[in-house]
Amino acid sequence: MTATRPRTLAEKVWDAHTVRRGEGAEPDLLYIDLHLVHEVTSPQAFDGLRLAGRKVRRPDLTIATEDHNVPTEGIELPIADPVSRTQVETLRRNCKEFGVRLHPMGDAEQGIVHVIGPQLGLTQPGMTVVCGDSHTSTHGAFGAMAFGIGTSEVEHVLATQTLPLRPFKTMAITVDGELRPGVTAKDIILAVIAKIGTGGGQGYVLEYRGSAIEALSMEARMTICNMSIEAGARAGMVAPDETTFAYLKGRPHAPKGADWDAALAEWRELRTDPGAEFDAEVHLDASELTPFVTWGTNPGQGLPLAETVPDPARIADENQRVAAEKALSYMDLRPGMPLREIAVDTVFLGSCTNGRIEDLRAAADVLRGRKVASGVRMLVVPGSMRVRQAAEAEGLDKVFLAAGAEWRQAGCSMCLGMNPDQLSPGERSASTSNRNFEGRQGKGGRTHLVSPLVAAATAVRGTLSSPEDLPVEAGRS
Numbered sequence: 001m002t003a004t005r006p007r008t009l010a011e012k013v014w015d016a017h018t019v020r021r022g023e024g025a026e027p028d029l030l031y032i033d034l035h036l037v038h039e040v041t042s043p044q045a046f047d048g049l050r051l052a053g054r055k056v057r058r059p060d061l062t063i064a065t066e067d068h069n070v071p072t073e074g075i076e077l078p079i080a081d082p083v084s085r086t087q088v089e090t091l092r093r094n095c096k097e098f099g100v101r102l103h104p105m106g107d108a109e110q111g112i113v114h115v116i117g118p119q120l121g122l123t124q125p126g127m128t129v130v131c132g133d134s135h136t137s138t139h140g141a142f143g144a145m146a147f148g149i150g151t152s153e154v155e156h157v158l159a160t161q162t163l164p165l166r167p168f169k170t171m172a173i174t175v176d177g178e179l180r181p182g183v184t185a186k187d188i189i190l191a192v193i194a195k196i197g198t199g200g201g202q203g204y205v206l207e208y209r210g211s212a213i214e215a216l217s218m219e220a221r222m223t224i225c226n227m228s229i230e231a232g233a234r235a236g237m238v239a240p241d242e243t244t245f246a247y248l249k250g251r252p253h254a255p256k257g258a259d260w261d262a263a264l265a266e267w268r269e270l271r272t273d274p275g276a277e278f279d280a281e282v283h284l285d286a287s288e289l290t291p292f293v294t295w296g297t298n299p300g301q302g303l304p305l306a307e308t309v310p311d312p313a314r315i316a317d318e319n320q321r322v323a324a325e326k327a328l329s330y331m332d333l334r335p336g337m338p339l340r341e342i343a344v345d346t347v348f349l350g351s352c353t354n355g356r357i358e359d360l361r362a363a364a365d366v367l368r369g370r371k372v373a374s375g376v377r378m379l380v381v382p383g384s385m386r387v388r389q390a391a392e393a394e395g396l397d398k399v400f401l402a403a404g405a406e407w408r409q410a411g412c413s414m415c416l417g418m419n420p421d422q423l424s425p426g427e428r429s430a431s432t433s434n435r436n437f438e439g440r441q442g443k444g445g446r447t448h449l450v451s452p453l454v455a456a457a458t459a460v461r462g463t464l465s466s467p468e469d470l471p472v473e474a475g476r477s
């Protein structure tokens with residue numbers, strides 16, 4: 001379609017993929033460039049194809065991995081849990097029957113679905129990317145329109161490589177200014193969610209803009225886009241730039257040679273036009289941000305680490321007050337208590353939010369020459385086997401092991417309670433993942449969402465901390 005009015009990045013990608021425009025309330029029909037699959041949300045979809053006698057329309061645009069149910073140690077052994085074993089075996093059977101590429105547990109390219117897509121160069125600017133997983137928004141960091149879909153939609157995409165969908169509204173989240181040392185992309189997104197609320201992005205695609213966003217690495221942009229869903233948004237996007245292109249160049253599935261040059265020319269057009277209008281705008285000053293932690297049972301119940309547990313009696317909004325009372329009761333926290341005094345027994349570094357090499361490097365820099373506090377258990381779980389390999393090549397595994405942390409194989413691990421890595425009832429964690437719902441990490445488990453830096457400092461000190469709370473030993477910068 002030849003556009004006359006200025007368009008946002010999201011509108012440009014949407015228009016380029018509209019197979020048929022819906023009339024009135026009828027949805028558009030969107031073409032899907034990349035379909036990612038994992039063991040949890042695909043069984044029924046493949047069953048649906050089988051029952052209808054259908055094939056996968058584009059196996060070459062489909063890739064599967066095992067990540068949610070897999071153990072992260074003893075991966076050479078059969079999966080002990082019968083439900084997890086069934087999920088994984090069903091995925092293997094389906095991928096074999098329908099001709100879909102699968103990276104199984106132990107494979108060099110296996111990992112969390114939202115880590116391996118970008119890592120393989122499969123996720124590219126201007127693409128539409130879907131997966132039966134709400135954190136598919138991660139891939140928007142590359143300027144792709146990437147969003148989670150339900151099981152029936154997974155079946156539709158498998159069968160037709162298209163999806164009926166009504167356009168999202170557009171929200172610009174502009175973050176200008178310079179982040180202070182120790183403040184990371186995780187703190188930006190936790191502050192955004194605290195500001196607009198877990199429903200603030202409902203029906204929107206969020207486009208992150210501004211000098212602070214442009215200064216971020218691809219891993220940091222993925223952290224931010226990953227948690228767009230926790231603000232209720234369907235997708236999050238960052239316009240591709242030289243940082244994006246440098247990350248992609250030479251990756252296994254990235255265009256090569258003349259195709260690369262042609263792709264670059266196209267990708268450079270993927271920016272919001274001057275004068276394009278967003279349906280909503282939000283502004284944050286990065287220089288005002290400090291390390292953020294959650295105190296409650298949704299990602300929007302967060303505060304700067306320097307503050308104290310909120311007192312529900314002082315929350316004017318009735319719904320928020322009741323939600324805070326319920327959350328504090330579950331989290332067993334006393335109003336007015338300094339967040340820095342909250343003791344944890346577990347620290348989890350990993351997940352599709354913060355399980356990449358940059359996240360492990362950041363945590364290792366804090367842990368180098370230090371020890372995990374006694375009584376604290378720290379799990380370090382690389383987001384993929386490639387991340388694990390890269391970390392070992394840099395000796396990061398030795399830093400973690402010397403500090404007393406556990407060094408694991410790749411998977412979703414303690415992000416959610418679907419595999420052996422879980423909290424016991426009443427246990428409390430500092431976790432670099434993206435959800436702190438009741439029981440998320442295991443029945444009765446209590447989760448505080450933090451950045452990799454806060455996770456590492458918390459492991460050393462034993463209570464929620466940032467690196468500046470740690471004593472500086474001689475010889476450490």
Ligand SMILES: CC(C)[C@@](O)(CC(=O)O)C(=O)O
Nearest residue numbers: 040068132133134135148416
């Ligand atoms: C539950 C799991 C399959 C999931 O990946 C699902 C999702 O994100 O939609 C999650 O992190 O909650």
Ligand code: SF4
Nearest residue numbers: 135351352412415416
């Ligand atoms: S790491 Fe966590 S949030 Fe990401 S896909 Fe796995 S379970 Fe979902």
